[in-house]
Structure formats: structure tokens, C-alpha cells
Amino acid sequence: MINYPYHNAFKAYLKLERGLAENSVDAYLNDVAKLFQYYEVIGEEFSVKNISDSVLHNFIKWLSELGMLANTQARVISGLKSFFHYLMLEGLIEIDPSQQLDSPKLSRKLPDLLNVIEINALIEAVDASKPEGMRNKAILEVLYGCGLRVTELITLRISDLHPIQEYIKVTGKGNKERIVPIGGTALKFIAIYLSQVRVHLAIKKGNEDYIFLNRMGSRLSRISVFTMIKALATAIGLKKSISPHTFRHSFATHLIEGGADLRAVQEMLGHSSITTTEVYTHLDKDYLRGVITQFHPRT
Template sequence: MWPSYLKSFKAYLQLERSLSEHSVAAYLHDVELLVQYLESMGRALSPQEVTLTVLQECIHWIAGLGMTATSQARIISGIKAFYKFLLLENVIQEDPTQLLEAPKTRRKLPDVLTFEEIEQIIAQIDLSTPEGHRNKAILEIMYSCGLRVSEVVGLKISQLHFNDGFIRVIGKGDKERLVPIGRQAIQYVNMYRETDRRQLDIKKGQEDILFLNRRGNGLTRVMIFLVIKKLVEQAGIKKQVSPHTFRHSFATHLVEGGANLRAVQEMLGHESITTTEIYTHLDREYLRDTLARYHPRF
């Protein structure tokens, strides 16, 4: 039911709207999140049966995964585009997304984890479970390299250059960058490859994908959100934590330690230095908090 509509939507985006491969994938991912929500709730609804209430519940579910207001707004935009397409094709007579509102977005300093909190979260991983070493390797590489969640799920074994201490990352707009990787992250990735990954029946075409689920397929971004959400709850940390929080923490800890902003920009894969400059604001807040805490006259 859904696959055939998604296939037609993909063709529409490619042929009629002439969108790039990256943009098409983003639109499809947004609609697939709605499908994942319906499946997780055990609701076998067709696109025609989805109501405004169902969509609002889906966005609430997405927010519960720790996605930011900006990410939620982008997902709503993708779902709206899908239903406009169905309207054009006369698959539906009324658009349920018409009154679907995106959360208000504002530029604010993101939550950042301390090094101790990151250690606490990683310590919750049960290495005796089939996914234990994989989850540990994921969190170690996210914090060691400051990767986006999309870069983690797309990471390939052929992109690991451990002898040189680097990984090759495919970022936004299919731009490549080389990112240094620490000894500890290398150790846990190798451990995962020698233990959990070796036990899997890897599906055809997935042989080069580094992080796999128990069925031998690549992970979804939502899966990583859920893994982190559970670990944060177990650690008793009350901050709003998502996979992106590890990237924010990576950059903030570098800037606090005196790293060159251009070097941080290069490692994060930011096109503009102004995007990276948010971490100088974070650094100023950190300095102010330190002064307030320890200076007797502040």
C-alpha cells in the first residue's frame, strides 16, 4: 500500500520537480517516519485513512524521540508535500495536513553534555546483549568524530582508514571530508566488527555498511534516536538529548579546550564559519558560568 505511493511520489519529485537525489531522499525519509509511527502503534492505515489527529500524534511521537523543533518542522514539510502530491493525483479529496502546524522554531543554544555525562550514558550499555558492542561503537564514534546521525548510519567499512587515524565521511550535499578518529573509538569499532557484526547474516548489498541491525540491514536514524533515548533515561540525565547532542558536545568541548574554530568547522563539515561560531557563544556561556560559580565577587 504505502510502498507503491512512495514509489510514485519519488518519481514525481525526480521528474516533475527535478529535485536532487539528496532532496528526494529527505522527502521520502520524512514520509517513512509517518509509516514507522503507524507500524509502531500497530495501526494499519492507508494514506487515505490518515487524519489530522493521527498526524498530530505522529509529530508528538517524533518530538518524544528528541528531535528538535527545526527537524520536526522539516518533517512536517515533507509530509505536507506528500499529501499535496496525493491531492494532485486524485488519490485523496481532502488534505489532512492543511491544519497541521509546525512547532515554532527559534535559534537557541543547544543542550550540551559534560564529558562525565557522556561517560554515564555509555556506561549504561549492556555489552552482553547482541547489540551491545555495536551501540558502544556508535556512541564512541559519534563523540570522537562529531558525526551527524545520517553520517553514522551511512558509514561504510571502506571509509575507515584506521592506520592513518582518519575516517572519510560523506556529509550534506554528498561532500566528503576526512575526520580524525581517536584510539578509543577505533578500539570499540574493531571490537564490534570482531564480535556482534561477525555473528550476523548480512543481507546482500549491505556488506560494506558498518553498523547493522540484527537482521543484517543498515540502521535507520530513528533506531539510533531510540537507543540514545533509552540510555539517557537509564543514566537519569534530565537534559534533552538526541544523537545531535553528541555532535554539539564534541564541538563545544573542542572550543572550550582552545581548538581553532576553522579546524572545528572542517571536522564538522560546516560550509560556513558562521554556523560553527555558535560554539563560541556556548564557550562564552561556559566561561560566564565558571566565573559565577567560582569568583567571590561575581
Template sequence: MDWPSTINGFRSYLKLEKFLSPNSVDAYLQDMNKLQQFALSLQPERKPETITSQDLKAFIQWINELGMTSASQARTLSGIKAFYKFMLMENLLSHNPAELIESPRMQRKLPDTLSIVDIDALIGAIDLSKPDGFRNKTMLEVLYSCGLRVTELITLKISNLYLEDDFVKIVGKGNKERLVPIGEQAQKLLKIYLREIRVHFNIKKGQEDFVFLSKRGAALSRVMIFMIIKDLAEKIGLKKSISPHTFRHSFATHLIEGGADLRAVQEMLGHESITTTEIYTHLDREYLRETIIQYHPRS
């Protein structure tokens, strides 16, 4: 088979069988485009089914030389492996050339987090006199209270709010559903927003169930959430480079530091593997510094 038809079949497999989000599908297809580009540079008529393990090792070396980070290389290799599993399932191959290819070793980077003081300052900097001020305050409270991904926030639906039971239902990666507790402050703001603010929006057809809406009555974009947070960080003079995901990191870190069970945090974040959640078990750096100063004999 040629590259376009094979990749098109892979796209259908990711969407219809793996139920991946459009963003995830696009990421996988970008990996395939890189592999196709590399294969055709070796030989113009090279077909996907003729790629060998040695070719894939050379491909990893090639993207490394392009300056791609270890994390990006590992993610690309994950896409390649999924592609060849698909080809095996479709009987387009008799063996998997990617099976024994190892991912590059990665250093586990501690995520940037915000202190509770930082979060209070960011939310406190929102101008509530502006039409979208109360909506923005509610969004950030929900983002931090529930530890959501930005896509989960903008796709949150009214029909998935169970505030009388202190839970919201989240549809995460791969359309996997999970129930997440929601705090009292976030609940209070949500109820006011839905009852007194959102009712005045001219809501577009098909957007009626989305919780957070733009001035035009449609679901917000990811970029909009990034811009809101970036503007607030500049407003309070916060020097950290932050994003909506920083609120999710902070949610997990504050829970772990407060003594929350790791498995419970894993469930709330929607992580498949607990090893992903374990990165949040790092101790508060300021606490460590103060401990050393107080107790080390040379301090």
C-alpha cells in the same frame, strides 16, 4: 507557468544540480507549498511569476502570525530565495522579487551540551549483554569522537574508514566530503564491532557497505538513533532534553574549551561559514560560576 510544474522543475534543480539530500529537498518544497497556499489565498489564479516583493513581505508577516519562530521564518525565506533564483536561471522571470527581502532577526541560542561525565554515564548505561549493545556503544563513541550529524552516522560506510591513518571520510550536506580524525577509543570499538559483531549479521543486498546495521541487516534509521539516546537518558535520569545532535554540540564545545583552533573545528564539523562554528566559543558555564564566586569581591 502554473505552480505544480514550476515547483516540479525546482525539485529537479535541487536534486540534480544542487545535489541536495532528500530531507533538504523536502524542506524546500514545503516552503514552496506554503508560498503557493498564500498566493492562491490572495487570488485563485495567481502564478509564481506574478509574485511581487510586497507579496513576499506579506507572506513573511503571514507565517509570523501563524506562530513560526524567527529561525523557521529565516529558513523558509532562504527556500523562497532559492526558488526565485532558479526561476531567473530558467528565464521565467526578468527580476528577482525576493532579492531585497531581509530575514527576520534571530537571537543566537547557545546549543545544549553534555559534560564529559554525562557522556561517560550515557555510554556506560548501555547493556552490553544485549545483541545490539556493543553496536550502540560503538555508534555513540563514533558520534562523539567525530562530531557527526545523525545522517552522517547512519550512512557511514566501511569503504570510507581509513583507520590505519586515524581518519574517516564523511559525506555531509550537499554530498560534500570531508576527512575527520577519529579517536583511539572509537577506533578500538569499531575494529571489534566490524571483526566480531557485524560479521554475524544477515546483511541485505545493497547494504553491505554500511557500517551500522539493524538486526535485519539494513542501515539504521534516524529515528532509531534518537530512540537509543532518549532511552539511555531516561535510564540514567538525565533531565536534559538531548538528541544525537547534542553529541555533535558537545564534541565542538569540548574541543573549543580545550583550546582547539576554530578553523580546525569548522573543518571537522563541515560548516561552510566560520560564523556557524563561532557559537561554540561560549565558555563553560560552571567555570564562569566558579570564577565569579572565587574572585568577585561581593561573592
């Protein structure tokens, strides 16, 4: 890493005043170092007194021409803004040249999607004659019926189940808890798995409350869920590249296509921002067109 001007002082600011973790500090320092590399390339000497927003715009353009992705450019810009904010705090500059520096628009890749026929085919392809078959059916029903992330699924506990009220308590990102409704079909398969399969396992200490266990009596791993779903896709000849998250995407999209309120779906998915949920509304243009046609007064 280049030991550029104010490097050590900026590092101390990030660690002590911002309280950033070591990895984040290193990332910020590396991002700012790229600006000094740019100065070397153009053959000019960096000075806090004469840096301008036009120089910064040219720098970002240079990064783009080098092939740097928009997401990475956005991170570099974030590092630069922190650097110049620090220089302002120290009274080293009077005007922040990064104020007019906008992050590039990040492309949002639309999620893969399964239709109801494909989901049914995947569930039907599970071999229920095998001990893990009923467990796998229950897993697929919960993934699609509740829209869980794979980590939320494998950490789901028996004590999180509330079958009479038909909801589950889910612990999501940042240990945030949320309540998610669960349908009768998913509850039925969970009940069968618990009473007919799981009850016969020699459960290892510390795993007693986890719903989904492997044959050794330990909590199921993420990779085992991925592997199971990939195998089912192969078995039915599905050409799409799918994962546990595909069921989550399908859950959200099918709800919205059916007319569910976007904020309700946001709550069930555990999204902190409504804009994260809104990606699902881009998946079915015919559906959106139908909504406009039906409800907009000017059509």
C-alpha cells in the same frame, strides 16, 4: 492559492529561468500571494506603479503582528524579492521596492549540551553483555569522538575506515566528502564490534560494507539510534532531552573550550560556513571571558 496579477508569468519564470523545483515554486507563489491578501485586508488595489517600500514594510509588520515567526517572515521576503526582480526584468517597474526590505534577525537556539561526566555515564550504561551492546558503545564513541550527524553515522562504511592513519572518510550533506580524525577509543570499540559481533550476522545483500547493522543484517536506521540514546538517558536518569545530534554539539563545544581552532572544527563538522560553527562559541561564557583575559592586550 490566489491567482494574482502576473501569477502565471511569474510561475513560468521560476520554473524555466530559475529552474526551481515544484515545491520551491509553490512556496514562492504562496509567499507573494500573502502580499495580495494584505491589499485585500487594507482595502486597496495592487498596482505595480504605486507600490512602495513603506507598503512592504507595513506588510511585514502585519505578518509579525499575526504571529508569523521570523524564519517564515524571512522566507516571505525572499519570495517578494524574487517577484519584484522578475517585474524589473520584464520592465514592468523601474525601481525595486523590496531593495530596502531586510530579513528579520533569526534567533539561533543554542544547542543542548552534555558534559564529559554525562557522556561517560551514557556509554557506561550500555549493556555490553547483549549482542548489540558493543555496537552501541562504538556508535556513541563515534558520535562523540567524530562529531558526525546521525545520517553520516549510519551510512559509514568499512571502506571509509583508515585505522592506521586514524581517520575516517565521511559523506555529508550534498554528498560532500570530508576527512575526520578518529581516536583510539572509538577505533577500539569498532574493531571489537566488527570482529566479535558483526562477523556473526547474516548480512543482507547490499549492506556488506556498512559498519553498523541491525540484528537482521541490514543498515541501521536513524530512528533506532534515536531510540537507543533516549533509552540510555532514561536508564541513567538524565533529565536533558538528548538525541544523536547532542553528541555532535558536545564534540564541537568541548573542542573549542579546549582551545581548538574554529576553522579546524568547521572542517571536522562539515560546515560550509564558519558562522554555523560559531554558534558553539556562545555556549561557555566563562571560557570566552578567560580567553579575553589571557590573550587580549587591553585587559
